[in-house]
Amino acid sequence: MRGASTAGGMLVLRAVLGSYLGASFELRAVLGSYIEAALRPPRRPRLLHRRCPSSSATSSAPTSELPFELRDALGSYIGASFELRDVLGSYIEAALRAP
Structure with missing residues (x-):
């Protein structure tokens, strides 16, 4: 159910960004592709990272903000x-x- 609402939200977000x-x-x-890539769950850490508890704890922590790289990429693309x-x-x- 969440996946369906996320997909619908993506279409709305693309349209709003595009019209704005x-x-x-x-x-x-293209904007939607950048956003979708940023929303994908992170890949499972490699075995090497699983051994380090501090590394795995920080990599699985949810973030409330978009990565700076995504903001910068969007801004650069549109100038x-x-x-x-x-x-x-x-x-x-x-x-x-x-929601």
Whole structure:
């Protein structure tokens, strides 16, 4: 059930971002791909990392913010200023928290 709501949320998020930015359909798809990649659960740690308790504890901790790299990639792709990149990140985070 959560997967279905996440997929629907992705479509809405793409449309909102696209209309907010005046983006083409292709740009909306690219933005959605970046967002989906950021939302995928992290891969299982390698065996080497499993032996280190501090490493596995930090890698499995949920994050409440989008990675800076994602914000920067989105902003760079659309040629946005640093402030707009931060605003985009805030919109995306809010959309992801919504039920």
